[in-house]
Amino acid sequence: MAKIAYQKLTDHSAFFWGLLGLHVLVIAAGLGAALYMEHHGHVVTGMSNQIVWGTPHVFAVFLIVAASGALNVASFSSVFNKLAYKPYARLSGVLAVALLLGGLAVLVLDLGRPDRLIVAMTTYNFRSIFAWNIYLYTGFIAVVALYLFVMMDRRVSRFSMPTRIVGGFAFFWRFALTTGTGAIFGFLIARDAYSSAIMPVLFIAASFLYGLAFTVLVLLTMSREVRHELISEDMLGKFRGLFILFALSVLYFTAVLHLTKLYAPGTRDVEAFLLRDGGIYTLVFWIGQIGIGLLLPLAILVFGSGRHAWRSVAIAAPLFLIGGVAQMYFTIIGGQAFPLSLFPGMEVSSSFHDGAVAQYWPSLPEVLLGLSGVSLAMVLTGVALKLLPFLPRPASV
Amino acid sequence: MSVKATDESRRTFLRSAAGMAATLLAPGVTLYAMGDAAAAETAPASAKVRWGLLIDAARCKDGCSACIDACSAAFGWKDTGHPETDPQWVRKVSAKNPETGAGFSVPVMCQHCANAPCVDVCPTGASFKRADGIVLVDRHICIGCRYCMMACPYKARSFVHEPVENPKPDAPRGKGTVEGCTLCVHRIDAGGIPHCVEACQAAGGAMLFGDLGDPSSEIAKRIATYRTTRIREDLRCNTGIYYANI
Numbered sequence: 001m002a003k004i005a006y007q008k009l010t011d012h013s014a015f016f017w018g019l020l021g022l023h024v025l026v027i028a029a030g031l032g033a034a035l036y037m038e039h040h041g042h043v044v045t046g047m048s049n050q051i052v053w054g055t056p057h058v059f060a061v062f063l064i065v066a067a068s069g070a071l072n073v074a075s076f077s078s079v080f081n082k083l084a085y086k087p088y089a090r091l092s093g094v095l096a097v098a099l100l101l102g103g104l105a106v107l108v109l110d111l112g113r114p115d116r117l118i119v120a121m122t123t124y125n126f127r128s129i130f131a132w133n134i135y136l137y138t139g140f141i142a143v144v145a146l147y148l149f150v151m152m153d154r155r156v157s158r159f160s161m162p163t164r165i166v167g168g169f170a171f172f173w174r175f176a177l178t179t180g181t182g183a184i185f186g187f188l189i190a191r192d193a194y195s196s197a198i199m200p201v202l203f204i205a206a207s208f209l210y211g212l213a214f215t216v217l218v219l220l221t222m223s224r225e226v227r228h229e230l231i232s233e234d235m236l237g238k239f240r241g242l243f244i245l246f247a248l249s250v251l252y253f254t255a256v257l258h259l260t261k262l263y264a265p266g267t268r269d270v271e272a273f274l275l276r277d278g279g280i281y282t283l284v285f286w287i288g289q290i291g292i293g294l295l296l297p298l299a300i301l302v303f304g305s306g307r308h309a310w311r312s313v314a315i316a317a318p319l320f321l322i323g324g325v326a327q328m329y330f331t332i333i334g335g336q337a338f339p340l341s342l343f344p345g346m347e348v349s350s351s352f353h354d355g356a357v358a359q360y361w362p363s364l365p366e367v368l369l370g371l372s373g374v375s376l377a378m379v380l381t382g383v384a385l386k387l388l389p390f391l392p393r394p395a396s397v
Numbered sequence: 398m399s400v401k402a403t404d405e406s407r408r409t410f411l412r413s414a415a416g417m418a419a420t421l422l423a424p425g426v427t428l429y430a431m432g433d434a435a436a437a438e439t440a441p442a443s444a445k446v447r448w449g450l451l452i453d454a455a456r457c458k459d460g461c462s463a464c465i466d467a468c469s470a471a472f473g474w475k476d477t478g479h480p481e482t483d484p485q486w487v488r489k490v491s492a493k494n495p496e497t498g499a500g501f502s503v504p505v506m507c508q509h510c511a512n513a514p515c516v517d518v519c520p521t522g523a524s525f526k527r528a529d530g531i532v533l534v535d536r537h538i539c540i541g542c543r544y545c546m547m548a549c550p551y552k553a554r555s556f557v558h559e560p561v562e563n564p565k566p567d568a569p570r571g572k573g574t575v576e577g578c579t580l581c582v583h584r585i586d587a588g589g590i591p592h593c594v595e596a597c598q599a600a601g602g603a604m605l606f607g608d609l610g611d612p613s614s615e616i617a618k619r620i621a622t623y624r625t626t627r628i629r630e631d632l633r634c635n636t637g638i639y640y641a642n643i
Contacts, residue, residue, distance in 0.1 A: 041572045043558040048481035052543040052556060112541015112556060112573030120540050123521045130520035130544050189514060189632055190550030340552050342505065342628055345643075346492040350505075352485045352552065359481070 004396040006389035007382050009225060009231050009382075020382055023375035033365035034109035042112065043364050052360030055294020056110035058328040059370030062210065063103030063377060064137070064181055065203055066324065069211020070096040071144065075174070078151075078167030084235060087392035092215055093148045094384045095377075096346050097141050099214060102377030104137060104370055113351040129183050136177045143170045150390070183329075185331065192270035193335030196260070202253040206327060209246035212239065213320040218381060220314055228394035235397065236309050239302050243316055247298050250327075251290075254382045266344065273338045273357070274330070281334030284326050293323010333360055409630035411609040444528040447610040448580060449509065449637035450594065451619055456503040462489065462603065464504050468578070477559065484555030486578045487593060492643070501643050504593065504604075507532055507553040507578035507604035507626060508548050508636035514555065515545035525574075530609075531580050538576040546575060550629050551636075553577050609637060 009016070037045060042327045047054040073092035077085040108114055124131045147170045150162040157163065182200030189195050216231070216239055223230045231239065258275065261267040274281060289349035304312025342348055348355035385391055422486050469475055471597030474484040486506060509532045510516075515524045516532060523539035526532050534545075534554075546554045554577040561570045567583045570576055581591035590606045597604040607616030617638075619625075623640040 038573075041559045042556065043479060049484070049546070049555050050481065052546045101398075112575070113539065113545070116538070116540045119521055119538050122544075123538050125516075125519050125522035127517045128520045128544075130518060130542065134520065134567055178429050184544075187518070188548055190548065190629070249582075336547070340550060342490060342551065344629075344631075346500070347492070347495050348492045350488045350490040350514045351480070351490040352490075353481070354490050354505075354552065355490070 005393040006090065006387045006396075007085075007316075007393045008225065009222075009386045009391070010204055013225060014380075019221070020379065023379045023382075026375035029368045029373045029377065030106075030109075030370075030375070033368040033372070034114070036365050037110075037369070038114060041365070044363065046361045046363045047237035048358065050353050051333060051360040052220070053336065054110075054162050054333055054360065055329075055333075055362040055366035055370045056106050056373075057332050058325060059373045060103045060106040060110070061181065062324050062328045063099050063106070063331065065178060065206075065207045065322075065328075065375050066180045066210035066214050067096050067099035067103060068140070068181075068204075069209065070099055071091065071170060071174050072208055072211055072213050074147065074151075074216055075167060075171040075283070078163045079171045081164075083240065085191065087397045089152055090148060090390040091392075093144050093151070093170075093216065093343075093387075094348050094390050095215055095218060095381055096211070097144050098377040098380035098384065100137060100140060101380060102373040102375075105376055106373035123393050129180060129187055133177075133180045136173070137179045140170075140177050141175055162330070172378075174207075175204065178207045184225025185335070190340060191335060192261070192267045192341065193274060193331075193338055198253060198257050198258060198260070202250070202257060205246065205249040206324065209243070209320055210324040211240055211319040212246060213324075216243075216313060216317045217321070220317070222275055222385065223393055226391065226394070230392060230394065230397055231310075231313075232397050233309070236313055237305075240305070240309055240313055243302050243313070243320070244298060247320065251294055254289075254327075269341075272339045274334055278334060278337070280355075281330055281337060285330045285336070289330055290325050292319055293326050294320075297323070336360075361389050403514055406640070408630070417423055432606065434533065442527040442529040442531070443528045445610055446529040446608050447511075447637060449607065449609040449639065450583060450591075451484060451605040451607075451616050451625065451639045451641060452503055453605075453641040454503045455642040456550050456601050457489075457501075457503055458601050458603075459502055462599055463592035463596040463600035465489065467592040468506075471565065473561070473563065473565045473570065474555070474576075479558070482556075482558035484557060484576060486530040486555065486576070489587045503612055505551060505628070505641060506638070507580070508551050508577075508592070508634065508638045509580060510637070511635035512633060514548040514550065518548040527582070531582050532577075533582065533587070534575055534577065536574050536576075537570050541573040541575065543575060550632055550634065574589055605624075 040248055045054060072088035073085050076082040077089045108117055111368050120134065124134070143166070147166045150156045150166045154306070179200040182203030185194040186196055186199030219230045258271060262271045274285065276282060297319040300312045301316050337360065339353070339357065342354060408454070417515045454602040459491060468487050472486060474486055477483050485506050488503050490505045491500065491502040509530055511524055511530060513524070513532050516526050521540055523535045523537045524532070524545045525535060543556055546556060554575050557570060557576050559573050560572045581589070584591060595602045595607040595616045605619065606618050609617055609620070611617055612621070620639055623641055625641050626643055627639055
């Protein structure tokens with residue numbers, strides 16, 4: 001295979017500056033929202049002692065899950081030796097780090113005491129999956145940075161072995177990271193909606209889908225910017241096939257999760273709530289995650305092959321991302337809305353809302369903070385693409 | 398004239414010296430005078446002790462909120478008109494069997510688990526368990542991530558959503574951190590009993606406090622004699638709060 005040539009972003013269109021400006025505005029609004037929440041306390045959000053994790057967590061977990069998935073394209077090229085993916089490997093690494101930083105920024109700014117970040121970085125309880133995740137997240141950034149170095153350094157990249165070894169390690173690490181993120185929920189023994197070993201696996205399947213959707217969207221946007229198609233027809237077919245495979249995997253693991261919980265009498269109540277009687281959460285699941293986020297893009301991809309492939313991929317990718325946000329909203333907020341079962345089989349009530357379905361409506365500061373994580377990831381990616389040659393030249397794809 | 402001046406300065410010196418000695422020695426003398434109570438407060442918690450409560454639902458009267466009122470008054474958490482976000486360190490939970498209609502109402506607070514999920518999940522170790530079984534939050538290293546609230550099976554913890562005005566000396570509370578029942582650890586360490594138990598003894602006597610690890614204690618004897626239940630015993634958290642007649 002001919003040597004792949006890469007490029008930096010040089011000439012910028014009004015579209016690029018407009019997009020960058022929009023993202024910077026959203027980041028500023030997100031920072032303002034975080035300051036507002038920090039000053040007044042979480043009382044100004046929709047969160048409560050019932051719904052303790054709100055919209056910022058929806059975006060943070062979504063971005064962190066997508067981050068590990070964004071590394072897939074690089075892994076295909078160096079771990080599985082699929083050379084067709086190699087031109088996109090650098091972008092895949094950059095995007096993975098940017099998405100992770102976007103998610104982590106939201107997570108930190110939503111803390112009750114974001115000023116104590118240094119405490120979180122220096123005081124650990126190693127029985128906590130959260131503490132492990134701090135290592136998994138910072139480690140991921142370091143491993144991917146090393147991976148980018150061995151791919152890009154002139155001397156090191158002449159040999160294929162360093163890329164394969166570091167790429168393999170990064171592949172292992174991204175599995176550990178998404179397992180850890182899924183386990184945040186899977187380990188919650190008291191919450192009927194969560195406690196399940198399938199959560200990490202479901203999160204891994206979801207990460208493949210959302211990471212690829214982000215990668216494809218950035219490639220499509222950058223194709224416009226460099227005025228050449230960065231995705232060849234052959235690659236478009238490959239991405240289309242992967243999208244179908246990953247979307248079916250998410251559907252499969254989602255079905256297994258809910259069928260398992262429906263089978264056990266102890267968790268039928270929570271399933272009835274989530275899938276049938278949960279109002280907004282039921283709608284978010286069936287219409288948001290399953291309908292708009294999985295079945296519709298699947299149909300578009302299945303029927304949109306051949307000359308329609310480009311358009312079908314371009315429409316399906318954002319739909320998958322909308323479905324991803326819906327999945328996280330349904331999982332995180334819906335799972336908390338169902339009351340804890342203090343006395344199984346009994347009807348309970350109290351002044352502390354025991355036995356009652358929790359009410360939650362996202363506040364503007366929460367939404368702005370959440371969206372600013374996506375914008376931060378996009379701005380970081382844009383700046384990185386301008387500073388170093390991460391994008392393939394059209395002749396190389 | 399000069400002799401008088403010397404006497405004056407000597408007297409001033411002696412007065413200052415006596416004052417200084419009193420300032421330096423007084424805390425030690427006070428500590429000595431307080432004896433066992435002060436020593437108990439500074440001694441580390443003992444693993445031989447397992448503090449716990451026994452709550453008898455049959456004696457807990459409907460409508461009685463003596464334990465809640467005492468806790469609220471002692472620690473300063475209260476209704477601020479935001480029921481969704483106001484902290485509640487202890488609340489009365491009413492339960493009814495939908496098939497038979499029979500039910501009960503009992504106070505529920507931190508269950509001071511031996512296998513505490515909140516302690517396991519806390520990333521910084523702010524959520525911790527003392528050797529004597531009391532589960533607490535170290536407000537100095539709580540980052541306000543709320544993972545302990547996600548993990549607690551008993552909804553025992555509250556997040557402080559608003560600035561706290563005039564916190565009590567025995568209850569360091571602060572916006573952006575998580576809090577919950579401390580079992581009145583400051584009173585226990587001084588040889589006392591929790592506020593809720595004290596208030597309940599005056600109101601109906603449904604609550605009994607004691608050392609579960611001491612077979613000769615009243616609480617241990619009662620638990621050994623009568624059938625008791627712990628909330629969500631199936632989760633095997635090994636809680637320190639026992640309930641009778643539920």
